[in-house]
Amino acid sequence: MDPPTTTTSSDPPPSNLTDLTPHYTFPPFFTLQPNLTTRASQLSSWSTLIQSYARSSHLFSLSLLDALDSPLFHNKALGRRLSARDARVVVDWMASSEGGGRAEWKNRFYIFYRRPEEWAEVVEAWVERTGQKGTVLTLYELTESDAVSGEEFCGMPGELLGRCLGVLVKRGRAQVFGEGGGEGVKFLR
Amino acid sequence: MYLRPIDLTTALRPSLLPDETLLFVQDAVGLYEGKFKIPQYQNGHAYLTSHRACYVDNEDPRKASVAVDLKDVDRPELYAGFMKSSPKITLIPKAAKGAARYRGPSASVTPLSSTPKPYSNSSSPLRSSTSSPAPQVSVNATWVCPICSFSNPVPSNFDPATATAHTPIPPCLACGIKPPLVNVVKAALTAMGNRRESAGPIAATHNTSTPTFQCPRCTFRNHPSLTTCEMCSASLVTMNKRLEVAGIKRAESPGLSLSTSSPGEESMENIKFSFRAGGEKIFLERVKSALIQRKWLLHSAPPVPKPGQVSADGTALDADAARSNRMVGIAGLERRGQDLRKNNELVIGNAFEDLEALMTSAKEIIALAEQFSSQANLSNNCNGNNSEAAALVSQSASALGLVTTKDMLGSGSTSDSLYVSELSRNLAEFLTDDARGVLKREGGIMSLVDLWAVFNRARGGVELISPADLSKAAQLWDSLKLPVRLRKFKSGVLVVQGRDRTDEKTVASLLAWFKLAHQEPPEVDVSWDWSRWGRGATAQEVAEAFGWSVGVATEELEMAEEKGVLCREQGLDGIRFWENWLKGV
Structure with missing residues (x-):
């Protein structure tokens, strides 16, 4: 069992990332939506995706910088990635009460797929x-x-x-x- | 006086006949028949055209809109108003056909209609009070051709008082030679003189004899109880008129206000327009001039004589023209062009020499103007894309009989808002006119700025409207219930679109378009599952697909995004819009 507390881009992409959230293959998913309702639903999709990802790769925390290049935020097959700023917005949202407190910032950020x-x-x-x-x-x-x-x-x-x-x-x-x-x-x- | 229902345009204005022009508009007008108000016709717009005086109701324009044909109007009379009583203009009807027109002693109010009436074909006066019949050329006024001595009738619209050398006179019926003007004037004056002398006696005789009703077609005098002419079996005019000729009077109206909701269509009462917000003076003035001009005769007016006939030795020129026709080759073509130019020059020269003549040759001039503009078009065509706009301009220039201009409207406090509301209607008509299809060509939506440009172009350089007036007028579309509406996008862009085109419809059509992408594979390979997600489209692509301008497409897409139907993808090549799968999946 490898120590799963850190993630690097060398991690094998979880084969079921697409299954976790079907939106993972939807190009606009990687652009933060200006429409507030759409955005809320997009953020919750992201939150679900990140939590499922963390659970399946047994991660407790992520470094944002590393994660940006990981398959989580970068869909190589689709050629789309979430920008650093948008990723931050997503994590911020997860950390907020609106997002259910599913993340927390500590240099890196914790992902609470379980609180x-x-x-x-x-x-x-x-x-x-x-x-x-x-x-x-x-x-x-x-x-x-x-x-x-x-x-x-x-x-x-x-x-x-x-x-x-x-x-x-x-x-x-x-x-x-x-x-x-x-x-x-x-x-x- | 006949109040007949009229057709309205999409903008709820009277739709005009060919050659009819709008002269004046006034709001806050009520209708009276005789002394009585006509209920439900008490708040509307009065449209004076060259042919009619129309009333268009504000509340229920489709139902309660009527018009009086000016050709039935003998003269207008002004009542200046007193205390709370508004100024009114009474349109006094001509007496029934078959009876002479009655002219009261107040002839000073009468418009200077010394011109002959078109169908004055009898001189039996209906009312015994006839005192001074107006000078008229009776039908049997004839002039004798100096060449072949054939007796030709003097044209009914010939006016000896205003006739000039340029007044068109039809040539002799027998030999085709144009008569000297003097002959015709003399003949007309003689005929009038005769009529004046004979008027009184004839009145007396006819009052004693049994009343008759003259057939409008063959002038045979039928018994009033007949419904069709004995001679030509043309149907005779309404019962009421005949009864009136027979001396049967209409019952008195029971109250101050007519009990019927629709104005009596066959009564002989005067029609009054009550001007509650002023404007009566100009209305009166314009009615008078319309009664003098009698545009309704225009379509039966003789054509402007051709140059061959205008010149004194017509025969020679005619022969000349015949010879030129025989010429062939380039010389022939050149000759024809020259002739045409000469003709045009002559027509224009004639038309502008005095106004009276302009009115009679109006038709010809309009045709010329159209021709010129189409020629201008031809040269424009060489420049390429411009042609469509140019074609639009030229079409519109001729079709723009229905223009509201500031001087067409009454003065006073309301005139500004009236101008704007009329302009608003004008714009609505311009936009929805199927022949022009301004809005349709722009995909059903165009920006206000574009509209301003196109509209001013169509006005052909005169009476241009200011952007401020346009925006004011556009804002009135909603309150006037016109079929177009002004829409403001989130970004502040103002666009014009049909009222039936709601956001929901736009969204539905956009969505349907996006759905198409699920069926057929995209042209280039894509990394996503196109059968599931469809495809993203830029504003440019949508604009092309829907015939919108890119600006409009962007706004529409953002509107759809705002509604949560679409979502966006920010890519290197700009923003693409997608169906919104993010929501609720």
């Missing part, structure tokens, strides 16, 4: 399923160990993991202790 709260549920469900409630797990164990290699949250960046654990802590489902790389988390029963 932190949703991730928290996924992690908790895994802990439940593997009967590890009450035990203490390190963050490394949660994201990088062999135990989670088949899980969706495998390879999740530490910051994102921190956030979803934060959600669990708030809900009173977990307790985080330790600091500086050696943090552990205890899932409460």
